[in-house]
Amino acid sequence: MQYTLLITGSPYQSKACHTALRFMQAALKRYPDCIKGVFFYEDAVLIGNKLNQPPRDEIHLTKAWQNIAKKYDISLYLCIAAAVRRGIISEDESRRYELNQHSLAEQFQLEGLGTLVELMNTTNKIIQFR
Amino acid sequence: MKNTLIHLNSSPYSSLSCKEGLDLALVLATFEQAVDLCLSGAALSILGTNQSPEVEQGKNLHKLLEGLEFYDIENIFIQESHLNSNTEHTWQGTQALNETEWNQMFSNYQQVFRF
Incomplete structure (x- = not known):
């Protein structure tokens, strides 16, 4: 079974990006090919800002996403x-x-919503985090 | 092809959620995917016909409703209990569902996205 993740919640106003990351980590540990792609929409796109600098004693969410994407070769749109x-x-x-x-x-890469439609049609399930 | 329900629940004037949810619906329809809409909560205010927001208040999303049929988006559901009695100033293109039908509706789709 392959999943697509759709994340719409802001990294600053919600825990959507954090929860999705934890889901990814758990899912990929068990099934390394189970995530086809991750699509960020609405305020969740703020995760892709390379200039954000969280305090040093907090999680650097952008880096955490970059690391997991690199490790498992997953596209972040x-x-x-x-x-x-x-x-x-x-x-x-x-x-x-x-x-x-x-x-x-x-x-991270910028893509149109057409890419999300393609992901919907080529994976078994899509899970929204908001 | 999967059938999709876009559930709008946010005010069109307090965030971009409503607009970005509608954008997704239009893109799905453009790609010939089956998509329906349902409205609840603050998103119901999109149905009011007598609104003319200024630029800083946001886009007049109400204007998009008349165009939905050209995208083959024909089902826009609301709850019967939320029908506005002021029919003169309410868009009439919605279908009202009773509570049982509304609750059942969400099981009729393979994908439900909330905005």
């Missing part, structure tokens, strides 16, 4: 429209918007 409106800008998008900066963290 941010909805491009939701991300760009919140200032999460890839190098490509920064050129398109004629900006000098970009803020997208490594391991």
